[in-house]
Amino acid sequence: xxxxxxxxxxxxxxxxxxxxxxxxxxxxxxxRNPLFSLFTxxxxxxxxxxxxxxxxxxxxxxxxxxxxxxxRTWIKNIGNSSLELYEELYQKNELCAKNxxxxxxxxxxxxxxxxxxxxxxxxxxxxxxxxxx
Numbered sequence: 001x002x003x004x005x006x007x008x009x010x011x012x013x014x015x016x017x018x019x020x021x022x023x024x025x026x027x028x029x030x031x032r033n034p035l036f037s038l039f040t041x042x043x044x045x046x047x048x049x050x051x052x053x054x055x056x057x058x059x060x061x062x063x064x065x066x067x068x069x070x071x072r073t074w075i076k077n078i079g080n081s082s083l084e085l086y087e088e089l090y091q092k093n094e095l096c097a098k099n100x101x102x103x104x105x106x107x108x109x110x111x112x113x114x115x116x117x118x119x120x121x122x123x124x125x126x127x128x129x130x131x132x133x
Contacts, residue, residue, distance in 0.1 A: 001072050001073065001074050001127055001129075002031065002032075002034050002035070002072070002073040002074075002127060003070060003071070003072055003073075004030065004031035004033075004070070004071045004073070005068050005069070005070050006027055006030060006031075006068065006069050006070075006071065007068050007069075008023075008063065008064070008065045008066070008067070008068075008069060009065070010065055012065070013064075013065050017064070017065075018062040018063055018064050018065075019062075019063040019064065019065065021059065024057060024059075024063075024089065024097055024099070025055065025057065025099075027069065027071060027089065028055075028057075028071060028073075028087050028089070028099050028101070030071075031071035031073050031087065032073065032085070032101075035050065035073075035085075035103075036050060038120050038123055038124075039105060039120060046108070047108075048108060049105050049106060049107075049114075050103040050104070050105065050106070051103065051104050051106045052101060052102070052103055053082070053102050053103065053104055054100075054101065054102040055099060055100070055101040055102075056099065056100045056101075057097065057098075057099045058097060058098045058099070059096075059097055060095055060096055060097055060098065061091075061094055061095065061096040061097075062096070063089070063091050063096045063097070064091070067091050067092055068091070069089055069090065069091045069096070070089070070090045070091075071087060071088070071089050071090075072087065072088045072089075072090070073085055073086075073087045073127070074086045074087070074127055074128065074129035074130075075124045075125070075127045075128050075129060076100065076128075076129045078116065078121060078124055078125070079116075080115050080116070081104055081105045081106075081113035081114055081115055081116060082102055082103065082104045082105070082113070082116075083102070083103055083105075083116065083124060084100060084101070084102045085099075085100065085101045085102075085103070086098075086099075086100055086129045087099040087100070087101070
């Protein structure tokens with residue numbers, strides 16, 4: 001599992017005083033930086049590999065300014081060229097949101113998917129989601 005701690009900003013709150021629902025997709029993406037580094041180590045967008053094809057976000061509890069959040073990211077499934085992540089967001093040790101996201105390893109120049117290399121696949125296996133996590 002990958003763990004990321006983020007500090008909510010005042011600008012991310014909404015009129016009713018909690019973190020705006022549009023903020024969570026950005027936070028979840030920020031927690032994926034270790035995965036982006038696996039696929040594109042130099043972060044060169046001309047050689048970027050991961051493209052998102054699906055995401056499903058479930059809101060469970062409200063999130064507030066003033067307390068850090070923790071995002072936990074697991075690898076749920078690994079296909080030939082795709083991978084599915086499962087993510088949870090916690091504040092004060094309370095589960096506040098869940099997300100699943102599917103990425104495809106994609107060659108921008110060729111405009112087609114590519115198999116996930118064995119070296120990356122091996123690292124991803126170290127972060128597998130277990131139902132009892």
